[in-house]
């Protein structure tokens with residue numbers, strides 16, 4: 131029986147100092163990976179329509195922005211390219227051309243910000259005329275033929291100076307395939323953060339606006355996971371773990387906190403979560419309407435993702451949250 135006079139949980143909440151003393155989860159700026167969009171050209175800084183405060187930069191403006199980003203204490207970014215339709219083809223050939231602006235941007239950033247961890251994206255969609263993450267033949271996404279292309283992208287990104295490769299395509303066997311290629315080419319230091327449990331989600335809409343990369347036909351349900359499934363996330367994570375992933379990611383984050391917790395309970399490598407574009411857009415839209423306190427909602431969302439078990443968070447809120455944390 132609970133003796134109300136003896137056990138009073140409110141005592142641990144009675145002042146700010148005591149609340150902080152017993153706080154179980156903490157957020158740090160070093161937990162964040164800031165996803166950023168890069169495009170060709172110069173002097174470009176184009177706001178993404180459905181993501182207020184998030185821009186597509188050309189390399190020159192991106193380097194300026196990175197000064198601000200790193201001054202805030204952010205130590206990792208994830209870079210995504212936006213390619214014009216004219217550069218896309220069925221085989222995503224542009225994804226591994228040595229002189230392509232995405233790879234040149236990676237090298238330039240690494241040169242100017244050697245301490246910044248640069249994560250890159252491995253998937254065909256930004257370069258694919260079909261807008262899919264894999265190679266399409268007769269309306270079908272081919273698994274094993276895609277691996278060959280992903281492998282070329284991985285090697286090119288490693289060569290350009292990427293620290294962490296992020297296979298976001300959800301083809302079977304790609305983590306092991308990429309790990310072997312990297313090791314054979316002596317890129318044993320290049321990490322893989324695998325998009326392990328990546329769901330076929332409506333929350334990616336704004337991101338596809340940013341990259342102009344929406345699929346030209348159909349959807350991504352033959353490779354991205356069914357939002358109804360949990361067991362399958364364990365299987366995907368198990369395979370990626372065995373294939374040599376250094377970190378496992380869950381995506382999206384907010385509607386999948388149970389999956390984050392599950393993977394954190396089962397695997398002894400760091401779990402990352404991707405607080406995706408639609409989650410950002412939702413909070414921003416409500417805040418702009420005065421329906422939610424944007425800053426408090428942002429911090430609560432990020433804290434909940436950490437509480438669920440994510441060690442690091444990919445989030446478009448990285449800068450705003452860093453400002454809040456730095457003021458404390």
Ligand SMILES: NCc1[nH]cc(CCC(=O)O)c1CC(=O)O
Nearest residue numbers: 253255298333334337406407408
């Ligand atoms: N391989 C594509 C990719 N890499 C990251 C995201 C989504 C990120 C976001 O919504 O913020 C997507 C979108 C998709 O699978 O269609």
